[in-house]
Amino acid sequence: MRRGLFGTVQGTIQSIVQPPSDYRPISILPSFKELERRLLGTKIESVDRLGKRVVIQNSNDDLLVFQPKMAGLLVSDTPPNEKHVRLVLKIANAPSEKIIYWDQRGLGNVKLFSRTEMEEFLRAGSIGPDALSIEFEQFYLAFRDCKRPVKPTLLDQSKVAGVGNLYASEIVHACRISPLKNCNELGRKAWRKIYDSMRSILTIAIEHEGSTLSDGTYRNSKNNPGSYQNSHKVYDRAGELCFTCGKNLIERIVQSQRSTFYCSKCQK
């Protein structure tokens, strides 16, 4: 797994700061005080991705889990602005001195787990295996009997963790499968295509450091935009020509209250 700058963060947590804010505070569990009590003076051992979460493990085996949701991100240095900075971990000894949690909408949360609590959480099954580690058989089993349309179901984090809204549209387009097709109407071969496309699209998107959409919210750990938006085949391309068939226009529909983009001519 590619981890970017945060994969190399080392050092001791010197202080934790929750900047004064005009906005409602984000959820910090069990509490800000408890974060200070259990993290100050401990060393950061690793920074990893788990589905859409970022997990920081410290030398006491506690796990600090960031769930940025719609509009949050972690940066090492400069945030997009100061007013939406929600939490800062100051690190003694470079390479990076800080880990900054920035969240424009404040929908995200931060939660501290003991190792036991994390094992319990994973066992409970609200998040499934990561999209880049799950094996095909397990992936197929998770989806094949579901009666819902394929695209919204790919967003179900309990089946597979890590596929977000724009990637779900890109994945089914790459397979030439309609987002409206029900999961249980697709055969094993179709699911194999979806599995392969999910892996390749997410892998390439990570290499491109993600997709920075027109609102500019998403940034990488150095506060630079990603470039995968330039490779989108359907997302945010309503009314534009489909690259695959070259004849039809990309359509936008709403499924489960989320936008879906697809080509009704080449996706069946």
Add this chain to the structure above:
DNA sequence: ATTAATGTTCAGAA
């Protein structure tokens, strides 16, 4: 000035 939209997910209800 409203409304709808936004890399999301959670509880609660049908």
Add this chain to the structure above:
DNA sequence: TTTCTGAACATTAA
């Protein structure tokens, strides 16, 4: 059990 709806929030574009 599975699936759907609405809410949490800040900001921008239409």
